[in-house]
Amino acid sequence: MTGARIRAVDWGWRHAGGDAPAVAGLSLTIEPGERVLVVGASGAGKSTLLAGIAGVLGDDEDGDETGMLTIDDVPAREARGACGLVLQDPDSQVMLARVGDDIAFGCENLAVPRDEIWQRVAVAKAAVGLDVPDEHPTNALSGGQQQRLALAGVLAMRPGALLLDEPTANLDPSGTRDVVASVRRIADDGGLTVVVVEHRVDVWAPHVDRLVVVGPSGIVHDGPLERVVAEHGDELVAAGVWLPGRPVEIAPRARAESRAQGTDGQAPETPSSPGEALLEARDLEIGWRGAAPLQRDLNVTVRSGHLLAIVGPNGSGKSTLAMTLGGLHPPLAGEVLATPALAEGLGADVRSWRSKHLITRIGTVFQQPEHQFVARTVRDEIAVGLRALRRDRDDVDARVDDMLRGLGLVELADASPFELSGGQQRRLSVATVLATRPRVIVLDEPTFGQDRRTWRHMVDRCAALLDDGCAIVAVSHDSRFVAALASETLELARIMDAGGQAALSVA
Incomplete structure (x- = not known):
């Protein structure tokens, strides 16, 4: 050959x-x-x-x-x-x-x-x-x-x-x-x-x-x-290329920086007190029916103003845990419960909530961006959730415009979501969730496909959300992102490697 x-x-x-x-x-x-x-x-x-x-x-x-x-x-x-x-x-x-x-x-x-x-x-x-x-x-x-x-x-x-x-x-x-x-x-x-x-x-x-x-x-x-x-x-x-020895200048606590640079956040509809518990996972066992569990005995609390980073090797169940915390995948055992601060009159079991209840409480960005696209243009894609909530037209337009500016998508507003590059699709998938201002945001590999400029935009946006009282759960292999924003890091090990023991550290 x-x-x-x-x-x-x-x-x-x-x-x-x-x-x-x-x-x-x-x-x-x-x-x-x-x-x-x-x-x-x-x-x-x-x-x-x-x-x-x-x-x-x-x-x-x-x-x-x-x-x-x-x-x-x-x-x-x-x-x-x-x-x-x-x-x-x-x-x-x-x-x-x-x-x-x-x-x-x-x-x-x-x-x-x-x-x-x-x-x-x-x-x-x-x-x-x-x-x-x-x-x-x-x-x-x-x-x-x-x-x-x-x-x-x-x-x-x-x-x-x-x-x-x-x-x-x-x-x-x-x-x-x-x-x-x-x-x-x-x-x-x-x-x-x-x-x-x-x-x-x-x-x-x-x-x-x-x-x-x-x-x-x-x-x-x-x-x-x-x-x-x-x-x-x-x-x-x-131009956005990551070069050896040329890191992006971001302090480990990036939240204050983002405000100094004028990045506007998207505050949740009902602000939470800093550090307030919003989600609690108890004795959680995750995986897929008919297969061996990916993780057992997980106990996790998701708090307002905190970013919980989920890290670990491929195949350890990071994405499955993210979907389980987001109410989109049933646990094999244990439970994921919303506190009264998040449930607001609904039942504590997030799996019992309908999509209209999730949309302003828990927003999830999937690992594959195109799995959540349903509209013909980028602008309409960002507006889908807002229209489902029956927001008035001026509010929809204002929020969509803010997402387009904040995530560098203005010039792509009329393009099809399926014609975008992988990095652009990732930013769009994040924008569709942030537009409805949920109080808990679950992000699976949020910086995938980003150059150093768009990576900075993503970090600034997440920092502003944390300042506004949102809770973020982020699955990531990106050590820069984790170092910049994580309040806590949950490290998963594959059960076959380490008995399924997860380690939680606080930054």
Whole structure:
């Protein structure tokens, strides 16, 4: 196997119905075996570029293409299968019900002999550290495990190029190291071309030959990573790129800062006293019916003005706990109870509440943003909850405009939620929940896909919410976010690793 040669000449793509191209005037050549890191601001078209190289953008009905994009001198649309693409949202790549079958799916479509397929499946699983049986249900995987599954499926196909769209975004630190090492090892063994889209330069810097910076009108900078960073570091930071040794200047207690900078919060409808208990989980056992529990004997209190960070390895039940605390998933045992301060005349069992009761009390942002989109435009998506509450038009417009400004979505107000980049979709999913001003906010990976500028916007917004008396529960692998805002940190360990003992620490 040899690496693929990728060439773009004045290439661009405009999604059907879009006013402006997602990518325009882009020209570059990537030689066989090169390892290239692609960076740029959120929404600069990086994911669109990868989809174009993989030949999966669609035909003339799906958008308008300009210029030329080829793989080994063959138009990318006609070279599908030559490049393996791991999408920003791994859930969208899950095809079949069992892990082994899902990894084998691509090989079957390439007519790889059966015996060889299962050899490849075993090698790919080991390479990415996906330590579950072939028969394990894909719908029981965590987001991080889905990321590994998607990568394993691509690796098993043995393509000429690996195209990776933020492949470590949902992984814990150990998983990140494993996946990066796996990609490096497999690329070395097969001489593969590797193109990685990532906001964090430090993760991939030791493993790439070249840094390509994408802007609104094509390639802004292109060259050896060390040289580009040395010559254009300040410009890259201003564009939102995370560079080693250039942290965002945020104190561990960011709340006061956010007000000093003029960031307006969205106070809950009924402010709570600082530190007041709003939710209490007692002797909680979480997981899915018919499967082994993910965690047992959890006792958690969610307080106003506090951010409870839930951290731990992939597969430890972080997202399941978040959904359980949010009243969207039943516990296997124990209970989640609202205090009178939150229930306000309703029963204490949050599972008994109807959606109209939850919407102003507990708002939940899912790990996969698109799972909660229901409207045709970004503006209408933010307004959905407010209209369900029958708010008057002026109030709806004012709150929607505030969300658009505060989370950097003004220019996308009339776009479809499904045309946004992963980082933009994440900000939109947060905006839809914050607009109704719930008193408890559950966020699953709130900083996923954010460049350093939009990350700061998210932190400032959360800080203002805490100042206004909201309680936040945040699942996160982002140590910067946790350090900036967490009042308490609940660290989960996988039951198979540590008997299910969770550790709670107070900042």
